[in-house]
Structures are given as C-alpha cells and as structure tokens.
Amino acid sequence: MTHPQPIADIARSIGIPDEALLRYGHDKAKVDLDWLASLPPRRTRLVLVTAMSPTPAGEGKTTTSIGLADGLRALGEEAVLALREPSMGPVFGMKGGATGGGRARLLPEDDINLHFTGDFAAIAAANNLLAALVDNHIHHGNALDIDPRSIEIRRAIDVNDRSLRHIVTSLGGRSNGVLAETGFDITAASQIMAVLCLAESRDDLRERLSRIVVGERYDGGEVTAAELSAAGALTAILKDALAPNLVQTLEGTPAFVHGGPFANIAHGCNSVLATRAALATGTITITEAGFGADLGAEKFIDILCRQSGLRPDLSVVVATVRALKYHGGVPVRDVAAENVEALRAGASNLLRHVENLKDVFGQNVLVALNAFDTDTPAELQAVADLLEPLGVRAVTSTHFTDGGAGSIDLARAVLADLEKPSETTFCYPEDVSLAEKAHLVATRVYRAGAVSWSKGARRKLRGLEERGYGRLPICIAKSPYSFAAEKLMGAPSGHTLPITDVRLSAGAGFVVLIAGSVMTMPGLPAQPNAVDIDVADGVLTGLQ
Amino acid sequence: MTHPQPIADIARSIGIPDEALLRYGHDKAKVDLDWLASLPPRRTRLVLVTAMSPTPAGEGKTTTSIGLADGLRALGEEAVLALREPSMGPVFGMKGGATGGGRARLLPEDDINLHFTGDFAAIAAANNLLAALVDNHIHHGNALDIDPRSIEIRRAIDVNDRSLRHIVTSLGGRSNGVLAETGFDITAASQIMAVLCLAESRDDLRERLSRIVVGERYDGGEVTAAELSAAGALTAILKDALAPNLVQTLEGTPAFVHGGPFANIAHGCNSVLATRAALATGTITITEAGFGADLGAEKFIDILCRQSGLRPDLSVVVATVRALKYHGGVPVRDVAAENVEALRAGASNLLRHVENLKDVFGQNVLVALNAFDTDTPAELQAVADLLEPLGVRAVTSTHFTDGGAGSIDLARAVLADLEKPSETTFCYPEDVSLAEKAHLVATRVYRAGAVSWSKGARRKLRGLEERGYGRLPICIAKSPYSFAAEKLMGAPSGHTLPITDVRLSAGAGFVVLIAGSVMTMPGLPAQPNAVDIDVADGVLTGLQ
Secondary structure, three states: OOOOOOHHHHHHHOOOOHHHEEEEOOOOEEEOHHHHHHOOOOOOEEEEEEEOOOOOOOOOHHHHHHHHHHHHHHOOOOEEEEEOOOOHHHHOOOOOOOOEEOOEEEEOHHHHHOOOOOHHHHHHHHHHHHHHHHHHHHHOOOOOOEOHHHOOOOEEEOOOOHHHOOEEEOOOOHHHOOOEEEOEEEHHHOHHHHHHHHOOOHHHHHHHHHHOEEEEEOOOOEEEOOOOOOHHHHHHHHOOOOOOEEEEEOOOOEEEEOOOOOOOOOOOEOOHHHHHHHHHHOOEEEEEEOOOHHHHHHHHHHHHHHHHOOOOOEEEEEEOHHHHHHHOOOOHHHOOOOOHHHHHHHHHHHHHHHHHHHHHOOOOEEEEEEOOOOOOHHHHHHHHHHHHHHOOOEEEEOHHHHHHHHHHHHHHHHHHHOOOOOOOOOOOOOOOOHHHHHHHHHHHHOOOOEEEEOHHHHHHHHHHHHOOOOOOOEEEEOOOOOOOOOOOOOOOOOOEEEEEEEEEEOOOOEEEEEEOOOOOOOOOOOOOHHHHOEEEOOEEEOOO | OOOOOOHHHHHHHOOOOHHHEEEEOOOOEEEOHHHHHHOOOOOOEEEEEEEOOOOOOOOOHHHHHHHHHHHHHHOOOOEEEEEOOOOHHHHOOOOOOOOEEOOEEEEOHHHHHOOOOOHHHHHHHHHHHHHHHHHHHHHOOOOOOEOHHHOOOOEEEOOOOHHHOOEEEOOOOHHHOOOEEEOEEEHHHOHHHHHHHHOOOHHHHHHHHHHOEEEEEOOOOEEEOHHHOOHHHHHHHHOOOOOOEEEEEOOOOEEEEOOOOOOOOOOOEOOHHHHHHHHHHOOEEEEEEOOOHHHHHHHHHHHHHHHHOOOOOEEEEEEOHHHHHHHOOOOHHHOOOOOHHHHHHHHHHHHHHHHHHHHHOOOOEEEEEEOOOOOOHHHHHHHHHHHHHHOOOEEEEOHHHHHHHHHHHHHHHHHHHOOOOOOOOOOOOOOOOHHHHHHHHHHHHOOOOEEEEOHHHHHHHHHHHHOOOOOOOEEEEOOOOOOOOOOOOOOOOOOEEEEEEEEEEOOOOEEEEEEOOOOOOOOOOOOOHHHHOEEEOOEEEOOO
16 A cells, blocks of 8 residues: 655645645645636646547547646646546446556545545435426426426436436325336436536525526426525535545655546536646646547537636647557457567557647647557558648657656657647537537548437527527537447548437536437446455545 | 544544554544454443433433533543444434533534444445355356345445335346345445444454345255355455544543444444443443333343453433423423423333343443433423432433533542443343244333234244344334334333334344344435535534
8 A cells, every 4th residue: 555645744845834725634735716716827738648549449638638638747846636536436347547557647546436525426416406406396286387207317327337327206195206217327427417517606606506407397498406496405415525635646746636527418527616726736737538539638628728818828639559450450469579560550540549639629639658568669660751741749658657757758848848839729609500500520620521300409409599509509418438429430421410319408517419328327247346346444446 | 614623633632643543634533453352441431321221302311422522521530432433324414513512522423423434335345245146156057056035134325215115126138237126225224334343353354244145045054244255355355444432522522433233123322342442441431222211222232242351330320301291291392391291101111221230131220311401490300309219310411502511420420330230131041942032022111011023023033043043132122112113102101012023133142133124224304404514614603
C-alpha cells in the first residue's frame, strides 16, 4: 500500500490555505467553493487528453493524463490534473478500479474507487428525491395534472444491477402510490450528474436543477422541478457535492477529481468547477474527455466549452501500437506481435481523429503513444511517418512503468506545442436546428453519409424545437468503438447514423440523441470482481 | 447559523490526537478504529436515556440527552454523548431534522441531517450490492439452487418513497434477469444498518455480514452472504462507515453520532463502537435508545447489552407534563392547560416504564421532566408524589431554552444516583425458546396477558428453532405508542400481543417478531418538508 502525502501539504503547494480545505480524512479534501470563486482570473493553459477509438487492447488515457502531469511537474511546471471520479458500481463488476495504474496512479485509490467524498451518493439522493416528489405529487391528487406516462425521471443507484433496469413500482394497493413502469440508471448516467458537472456555481446549480423537465401535463405542457418546488431541496442535497475534490498522484501532483458523467447520454467530462479550480491553482491543467475524440472531445468542445467559455490550448490524442493493430484487423490476442501492415491500416482511425481535431475543432494536436514493451521500432516509425503529413508529432511515453520520468519527452513536446497559437472552433453553430446539428456532427466528425431518424425520434425532435429547445447543443449517444453506430473498425465513411430516440436534458442544457441502443444500467458478470475483494487486518485487497 | 468549534479542538479535549482523527470538513470527523481499539480499558459510567411511550405532544429524549451532557460538562465532568445519526429521508418528509433543538442541539446540524459522513450511503450501497449479487447469481445459472421466492434481501434507499415499497423487477426480457417481486426499505431499516451498529470490529463486521441469510435453497437449506463470496466486498464498502463520527453540541460537548437503526425491526441504538468510543474518552457517557422504554430500553438491554457486555449504570426516563396529560386522555391541542387529574391518570404510563426498568431490568432509575412554560407547580408536584413510592426522583430540566445551565439539577441528580450500585438483569435468559422469550417480554414488559401467533409466524419460528437460531435474542416490532400492539394509552394490562410475522436477522444476531404491521419505507406527506428547503448565498434554510 502506498501512503499519500497529507492532503493539506498538497493543497498548500498550490496555494490553497487550510481554511479553504475541507478534509475528508488525511488524504482527500474538498475545496471551498467561495474561496475558489474569490480567486483572481489567471491565464493558465488547458490541455485536453483524448484518444483514438477505444479497443479491448487498451489505450491508457487516464494513465497518460496522470503521467503527463507528473512529467510536467518533473520539468518544474505547476501541472494540476482535472479528472472524472470513478463510479463504484463497475468496481464490483467487470472493470475494477479506475484510478490509473502502474506508476501513473491516483491516491488514495481504494477510497476514490469506493465512496470517495460521497458525491455519487449525493447525486443519487437528489435524483431519487426528485423522483419521489413527482410520484408523491401524483399520489396526493396531481394538482399539476402530470401525465404519469410522460415521466422522464428514472431513479439512480451506483450499483451494477440489471434487475433494476425495468421495474414496475407502487404495487400493493392505494397507499403505495400510483402504479408505474420505470427503472434505475447507474448514478453516472443521471441527468443530475451532468447538471453538477456543468454547473458554474451554487446559484447556477439551482437554476439548472429548476429547469429539469420531469414530465408533461395531459395538455402537453411540460412540468419542471421548479414547479414541484424541488430545486431548493435538491440544491441542499448537492451543496457539498458541488465542491471539487482534491487528491494527488503517486508522485504528489495535485489532482481535482470530480464528477463522472457517462460519455454517451452525457458529456463525459469532469466538472467545470474542477477544471476551473485546476486552472486557478496551477500553470497547466491536464483534463480528459471520455471514450474516443469523436465522442469525448466533440462533447467537450461543443457542449462544455460552448457553455463554460473554457478553451483547450492543446489536444493530446492517446494511442497505442496495439490498439492501432487491433483497428487494422488483428485480434486482441495477437496485438503484441509486430505487424506494421496492420498498424498502417488501423492507423486510419488515429489519423481521422487527428484530422477532426485539427480541421473541425481548430486544435493544436499532439499524439501520445502509450508504450508497451512489445512495440517495435519499425511500428513506432510507421506511426511517426503516417502523422508527419498532418504536421503532428507522436511522442512515446512510458509513464505506466516509469511514472513522470517516463513522460518527460511527452511533457517537453506538450510545452513546445503550447507555444503555438490555438483557436477552438465548434462543429456546429448554436442557431441551426437540432436536426442540422446532428447532420453536421455525423458528416463532419463521424464522416457518415446521412442521418436517419426513427418516427418517434423525429416527433420528439419536432416537439423540442417547438418548445424552444432548438438552440441547445446536442449530445449524441452512440457506440464508442467506432466512428459509426455499428462496430466498423478504422475510419469508415458514408455510413448512416440511425437516431432511434431523443431525450431532453434541460438541466444539463443539451438534447440527447440516441443512435442505436444505449445502456444506462450495467449488469454484473458471472464472476463479478466483488467476490475477489476482501478486507483483512484493515487492508483491502482485490480492488485494483 | 452557529459556528461549531474546530473538530480537532473537540477531539483533543478528550485525548484524541490529530493522527487518529479523520476529518470531514472543519466540524465533523471519524475516529480511527485502530486507535480506538488500542485504548486501555477504563472504568467509566454509562447513562441510558430512555422515555415514556411517545406522544404527539413530544417528549424530547434527544434534547434531554444533549442537555444532560452539557449540564454534566458545566459541573466539570467529562461527559461524552453517544447518539444515533438521523436518516436523510424523513428530513424531506414530515419530520425535518433530528439533531435536537433550542439550546440543546448538535452541530453542524444541516450536515448531520443530510449526508453527514456518508454512513447511510455506504450501508445502502452494501445492501444493494448484496441484493444485486443474489439476483446476478440466479441470472447466471443459480449454481447454489436458490429458490427465488425465498429471497429475504430487499433493497435500501434513504428516501421516503412509497412507490418503492412493493415492486416487480427484471422486466423487459432475458437480459434483465429473473422476474421478481421485491421492494426497497429505508436504509435505517436494513439489516446491514443493525449489523454495523452491533459490530465490535472490522473482523466482527465481516463475520456478521457473512452470516446474513439471503434466502433458501429449493431443498430448504439456507444460503448466506458468505456462500455468495459477498462478505469481503460488503466489508470493503463499509470500512469507513464503521468508524464512529465525532461532532459536538452547541456548547462544545463531544458527541459520537453513529448509526441509526430503526427501533422496531432493529434495536434502535447507536453503534456499539460509538458507545465504546465515548466510554473510552470521557468519564460519563450519555446514550439513548429509540421510542419508549418498552421498545428501546428493552432492546438496549436484551440485545445490545447481552451481545456487547455493556451495562448501563443508570437509566433516565424522559417525560413531559404534556405527554402525561395526553396519556391521561387530553387531546394534543389541550395539553398546555393545567389538568392534574388527567396527568395523574396518564402518569400510569411513566410509572409502568419506571417499574419495568427497576424490576425487570434491575436499573437505577431517574425521571427527567423536560420542562415546558405551561407546566404548573401543582402538576410537577403531582409527578413527584406519584414517583415517591417507587423511590424515584423526578428532576425538571430546561435545557431547550437554557442549554446545559438548565440541566444542572438533572446533572447533579444523575451524579448522585450514579453512586448507587446497579446490576442489569435481562428480561429473558438466552436458553429458552424464541416463543418463550416472546412470552416473557410480552407479559413482563408489555404486561400482555398472552401472545398470539399467526400460522405463518409459528411455522417460521419452528423453522428457525430447527435451524439453531433459538438461542438468539428477539427483537419485537410493535407500535411504539403503547404497551400494547394497538394504541392503548396509559398502562394497559391483559391485552394480547399478536405476532404476525417472523424474520431472521442472522447478521445482527436477533430474530424479529412483528406484531401487527410494520412500516419499513415511509412516504412523503402532501406538503413535504422538501418544498420549504432552499439554499441561497450558500445558506441552507428550511431544514430545521
């Protein structure tokens, strides 16, 4: 077990005084929101870490973010991380912990992977109080005339539990309320998670919570959380959860780890307040976006940057030689063997992401190759050769085995590229229709030939346009494993993006477009990770 | 808003060093379990605060506990409180906060009433992981041959939500698991809450979790959490929650506030570890038990004392003149008016509790009269006169308006009575049958004439005896408002206690006998407290 430094020391190292530090034990803390809000604006730099399309071979986006920050520290920069906090559910399922690995890790990893500072619990509690208030309103006479069939608020829980995906509630007679069909999502998939991650302040949080649409009246008008007088209570539940959490890497780099929205039906980035906290307390902030750049970086820019005004100064695209070979058709069991030809074929995936970031989003781009022992010089040279025409460098990083020392080259390259001017551009303007926004993302980023709409999706879209939500950005939920909605490797073109459903996330401030099916509640595997976890003599094992 | 002292100062005042203090912000902390376990045994005194049968007129058990501790401090004693933590669900429903009131309060009250240090969330998470593991086991082939109709683990959530009382899960096809009828209890009603509150150490917690019976095989044999390999993961989830929380009263008296099990289907006392922490760090510990002495004190002694070896040195029974009049037949709207005759009639309730504590449980007893402005000298004299034949004093306390200064007389009386020898006795021995235990509690404490058993209850009881659970203590869930299962005021005798259901709580180490119906998930009222709660400029309003 590795012992982290006292969190107060880490905090002091970036100018956070003890009064502004709300400690959770010796090695975790929240930072006071009022103190953060009082800081003068500072021109520091923001690096977005994103990735090629994820594969079972693994890319290591989080370890690269951590390694890069540690490497920058080793060069004397005041680098600070802003990352998502893990969901506890998957820790007991297939995935295990989500705090990096090797020598590129966050501490205290067990705590971060379990309850951490209680943010997920608070988000679930707020979500579930709102759901209970809606049902309670209907039970006690339904003065707002809510159509029970229209209720959009599901319940939330941070457990992988397939049994709760689709349930019937209020059985057992009159005193148990009005029978309803509903279900639970994992907490990370709740709208309130996205709301918390996009909120700029307590007041903004309250505003966003007020705007949540819980369902419709029988006459078609919408009913908001504000009309249920719920926004104050939800804000109260979330008042501590809104403050960013501070922890550290194995090498003592400060890390704000806060918020963990899904990267499909939400925008998949840590909280805006955590990123702002990092920007205000360091000289370079390293943050990351979920999945590949087609999903994570697109939403980071089109949703988070648009809403917050934040702009990345550089985008780092994480790739591995193994994952490139996988995209070139090599099965995962064979990705260790040299195969320059397959790598060249699969590199189309990386090149497409790089092109998009440059051409669609105006980014300075650098490629980070997360090194494996099995990478060969010929393979590494092939990647460099392929990127050269785009004017983009690929820098190898061995942070997993070497920590920050292994990321020095990457850190130097980042510092050099940060000297280049950068101007972030959006994929679509605010003032085109939701359908046009979908068309622009599909054709410009996914390189689809067309967008198809189900009848229901088209009807919902029209309704949202009519109710004035047309100016919101869109959040497309689709397979993360490909530019297409189906699993097409490499860099497919001309495919069709099939939108099957549309959901309003008025509090978060976006409209979700679902391409294919989307899983908002995972299940446990036949041999869940839970059975390997134990505590003996106060030591927890089996979690990592 | 009242500002508490830094919790590190409070901790140091009772000898807890900074290294052993796991702070949660500036004014809450957990105390390291290993440090607590390392303390040498110390002969300090334990005062149990219990009460007459509760009424809508209010008795003020928690405020009296707090006032008494503050009063003892004012006299120079090192008094420390050990109390239950509130459930968040009812905060948004009918009840509001549960941290005392007036000048007899715990700080920081908003935090304690909301998430506090996350214990309830951890307990719900452990409970719900266990439920998911059971369903997952059946979904993936059911190697243990669990009869799905036998599953005893419901899910838990800390929200008042009637819609979740009775649900059907796993709708929507094969991939969503095996259809089941189940429901959610409020977290305080979960077996894991009782387990945590009775656990003596991490190892004991793990042992207790292992013993939880999740259901039966088709062949009738029982299936435990251990057989699902779940105990390690549940212990991991609860590892921080097991450590007692330290806060303070308005007057700076240290208070361990930890665990909040229901006082009907569980034993209704704070954690054993919190009581031990208080005993180890002070000279007098004030703790309380839920509801009236027939429920709370009985379970405190017959369950908690029996399991832990703890023994109260004195029992303080809280009463109010108003509540006595209510028990004497005065409607709640009229309890402010002097009515000595009704008071005399209703005092039968108080006298019965005092007699039980003395005769059945061997307690030194003192009555604390929680004063109201409307109490008259004639009424107070009548209470004193009625208690005199029992050799018990009634001492008035004005802690609600005056804080510890208002409890000086009560504190002096407590100190005097602590000089008397005390020997706690149980209502029933361990080695009689469960039915005989029920008979002894019913006739000796409730003064019932008989116990009746439903067919199902009798069958379950027989099964438990056969499976070797006959030596466990019993935990009777019945109406708290009367010695009877129905609402009979005063001191009824000769009634029948109807046991309608029996539930094993093997992890907690007791068998629950349900008399009448028992509510394990509250609902929200038509005008829930939630609608009055708000946060503006960082200040929370409407919670108290």
